[in-house]
Amino acid sequence: MSESKSIHPSNKQEQAKGQEPVEARQALKQMKPYSPGKPIWEVQAELGLDRVIKLASNENPLGASPKAVEAVQRFLGEVHRYPDAGAVRLRQALAEQLELSPEQLIVTNGGDELLTLMSEAFLEEGDEIVAPTPTFSEYEFGASLMGAVTVSVPFEEGFRYNIDTLLEAVTERTKFVCICSPNNPTGTYLPRNELLRLLEALPSRVLVVYDAAYSHYATANDYTDGMEFVRSGYPILVVQTFSKIFGLAGIRVGFGAASEAVIRSILQVKEPFNVNALAQVAASGAITDRAHIEASRRVNTEGRQWLYQALDTLGLSYTESMSNFVLVELGSGAQQIYERLMRKGIIVRYGAIWGLPQCVRVTVGTEEENRLFISALSEVLQETRTELKPVQ
Numbered sequence: 001m002s003e004s005k006s007i008h009p010s011n012k013q014e015q016a017k018g019q020e021p022v023e024a025r026q027a028l029k030q031m032k033p034y035s036p037g038k039p040i041w042e043v044q045a046e047l048g049l050d051r052v053i054k055l056a057s058n059e060n061p062l063g064a065s066p067k068a069v070e071a072v073q074r075f076l077g078e079v080h081r082y083p084d085a086g087a088v089r090l091r092q093a094l095a096e097q098l099e100l101s102p103e104q105l106i107v108t109n110g111g112d113e114l115l116t117l118m119s120e121a122f123l124e125e126g127d128e129i130v131a132p133t134p135t136f137s138e139y140e141f142g143a144s145l146m147g148a149v150t151v152s153v154p155f156e157e158g159f160r161y162n163i164d165t166l167l168e169a170v171t172e173r174t175k176f177v178c179i180c181s182p183n184n185p186t187g188t189y190l191p192r193n194e195l196l197r198l199l200e201a202l203p204s205r206v207l208v209v210y211d212a213a214y215s216h217y218a219t220a221n222d223y224t225d226g227m228e229f230v231r232s233g234y235p236i237l238v239v240q241t242f243s244k245i246f247g248l249a250g251i252r253v254g255f256g257a258a259s260e261a262v263i264r265s266i267l268q269v270k271e272p273f274n275v276n277a278l279a280q281v282a283a284s285g286a287i288t289d290r291a292h293i294e295a296s297r298r299v300n301t302e303g304r305q306w307l308y309q310a311l312d313t314l315g316l317s318y319t320e321s322m323s324n325f326v327l328v329e330l331g332s333g334a335q336q337i338y339e340r341l342m343r344k345g346i347i348v349r350y351g352a353i354w355g356l357p358q359c360v361r362v363t364v365g366t367e368e369e370n371r372l373f374i375s376a377l378s379e380v381l382q383e384t385r386t387e388l389k390p391v392q
């Protein structure tokens, strides 16, 4: 045994000899880890619960598009082959739907991969990106990875966008202005005219990263999914995903739309086989599945409305959402309420990661899931209110 020890020195021994392990890049020291929603199996195992409802990651409560599932099943016999490195069929189908050329599209391993790839393609050390706060963490992740700086601009009252304060934050070093619309985690959106005003005002060397992951859920007349601005040649990169309304979060596929020049640069840093073959056929199936998209949108619009009314009844404030989640204000007891909901088998997302320690973000579920969430929340509120009452 002592022999094998000398061949495989433990960490302690290495340090004793003054040997440092290989050093990670300096940029990594600045990076914050991503904090995902807790998976169902983990909460089941930890708390010994049979039924756990996850309303924490904005997944589609109706499940995946049946056409996508069917396409995956049909393709299983082919998985010994490498996938199409250019995702040609999917890009062609998307191009037709969106009235773009295939050269204006890139398919990626989830929208998240696109956010990393665009950072690798365009950000030098010391460059800046401008993003409102609170928003999706992956823009800052990509910037930090490249040693670039994220300039955070607070939202207005009610988490409304203010184009003027975003423009004021733009400097010589700004490469991206990141707009998530509808915004995660607030559900607020940037009206079409305001996006146009931003695009008109920015110098052409600044790319607007327009993350439209939740575009299919938006019901406001003045919402835009951004594609019209790609078609008319503005400096904009639209980020899309199959993880939300298409219900394919587990299979990892997303895409980007921009000018051919922007797409060409991003393609240069992409791994050849970044999107697996099952993801490609699943996405191709999903975009033809009108019935699944329509049903998902309807369940969400109705569920969102029902949640508003139920939250009103409980006397809770929330931000009206154009998305498939609602940011709910719970006051100073929010963390405790979040933990107690978890113990009852309801997983929501606690807002501290976005600097919103008084809030939780809850995904709109099925009718039944929404009802179970509200009844658990109402129980928890009663428990905490009773406990907080001074003893008579």
Ligand SMILES: *Cc1c(COP(=O)(O)O)cnc(C)c1O
Pocket (backbone or CB within 6 Å): 058, 109, 110, 111, 112, 113, 136, 180, 184, 211, 213, 239, 240, 241, 242, 243, 244, 249, 252, 253, 254
């Ligand atoms: C979910 C999400 C994405 C993309 O997620 P992937 O699963 O990586 O496709 C992008 N932006 C926002 C704001 C999201 O919420």
